Amino acid sequence: MRKWSRSMDERKYRKFIKRSQLEPNVDEYCNKVLDRDRMFLSKAITLIESNAPRHERSAGELLQRLLPHTGNSIRIGITGVPGAGKSTFIEAFGLMLCELGHRVAVLAVDPSSAIRGGSILGDKTRMEQLSKHPNAFIRPSPSEGTLGGVHRKTRETILVCEAAGYDVILVETVGVGQSEGIVRGMVDFFMMLAITGAGDELQGMKKGIMELVDAIIVNKADGDNVELAKKTAREFKQMLHFVQSPTNGWTPRALPCSSLKGTGMEDVWEIIQQFAKETKSSGVFESRRKKQAKDWLYSLIDARLQKLFFEHAEIKKLLPKMEHQVMSEEITVKKACDQLFTVFNGK
Ligand SMILES: Nc1nc2c(ncn2[C@@H]2O[C@H](COP(=O)(O)OP(=O)(O)O)[C@@H](O)[C@H]2O)c(=O)[nH]1
Ligand SMILES: [Mg+2]
Secondary structure, three states: OHHHHHHHHHHHHHHHHHHHHHOOOHHHHHHHHHOOOHHHHHHHHHHHHOOOHHHHHHHHHHHHHHHHHOOOOEEEEEEOOOOOOHHHHHHHHHHHHHHOOOOEEEEEEOHHHHHHOOHHHHHHHHOHHHHHOOOEEEEOOOOOOOHHHHHHOHHHHHHHHHHOOOOEEEEEEOOOOOHHHHHHOOOOEEEEEEOOOOOOOOOOOOHHHHOOOOEEEEOOOOHHHHHHHHHHHHHHHHHHHOOOOOOOOOOOEEEEOEOOOOEOHHHHHHHHHHHHHHHHHHOHHHHHHHHHHHHHHHHHHHHHHHHHHHOOHHHHHHHHHHHHHHHOOOOOHHHHHHHHHHHHOOO
C-alpha cells in the first residue's frame, strides 16, 4: 500500500517537473522576440496559436508586454484566386523589399490549406529565395484547424512580427468564404492579384471584392501577355471608378506586373508608399487601425459568448430537443430561442 502511494507521489512529482519545464518563460520570450531572434519568434507564434489554457495565459501576457513595440509597419493584404500568382508575387516583391533594407514578414490566411492540406509545401518551394533571406520571415498557416481557427490568431501574429522588427507585413489569402473580409479587417492596404483572360466569375469579381481593394494588380504581364495585361488593368481602373473606395480619400489603382520577371514591383511599392503617406497625413490610416482594434474586441466578445453558450451543460442537453421541435414545427423559432436563453440565464 505504502509503496503504491509513494509511486503515485513520484508520478505526480515527475508530472509537475515536466510541466514546469514546459511552462513558457514569458520574460525570455519577450526579450528574445524584441532581440529579433527568429527561432523565438516562431516559438512565440506557436505559443499564440496553442489552445492549451496555460499557453493562452502566457501568450496573453506576452502580447501585453510586446504591445508597446507593435504597430510600426505597413500591413498589406493580398488576395486572388488560386493560380493568380500570389506566392510568386510575394517572392519577387518580398525580395525587392528585403534588398531595399526592409524586414518582411509573410503570413498566410489560407482556409484551403486546412481543407486540402497541400498548399503550404507548394508555397515554401515557391518562396524559396525569400525564405532564405535574412530580412524575411515566412510563417505558413497552421496545417490543422477549422476555417475560423486558421485566421483566429493572425492578428496576434502580426503584432508579434512587428515587435520583432518587421516593418512590412504581407498577409496572403485565398478568396474563400469570408476570408477576404476578415483580412481586409486586419490590414492597412488590401490588394487583389488578378490575371488576364479569366472570366468575371473566375476572378471572384463579385462587386463585394471590388469594394474591399485599394489596388488591383494584373499579374503575368510578360511574354505575349503584356499588352493584354495592360488593357485588363485599364479596364479594372474604369470599373473601380464605379465602386466605393474602401479607404476615404484614396482612389483604388490598377496596374500590371510580372512576378516571374520581377517587373512592375517598384510601381506596386510606389503606390503603397503613396497610400501610406496620404492616409497618414489625412488621419485615415490611424483611424482605420483604431477601428480595427475595436472590431477585434467585439469579435472576441462574440466568440467568447458563443463558446459560453454552446458549452453550457444545460444548453447542450436542451438544444437538440429545441432543434427537433423547430424542425417539426411544434414551436416557433423565437420561442425555442427564448427557452434556450431562459435556461442559459439560469432562470
Ligand atoms: N507567366 C507568368 N507566370 C506566373 C507569374 N506569376 C506566377 N506565375 C505562375 O502561375 C502559377 C501559380 O502561381 P502561384 O504563385 O502558386 O499562385 P497562387 O496560387 O496565387 O499562390 C505558377 O505556375 C507560377 O509559376 C507571372 O508573373 N508570369
Ligand atoms: Mg499560393
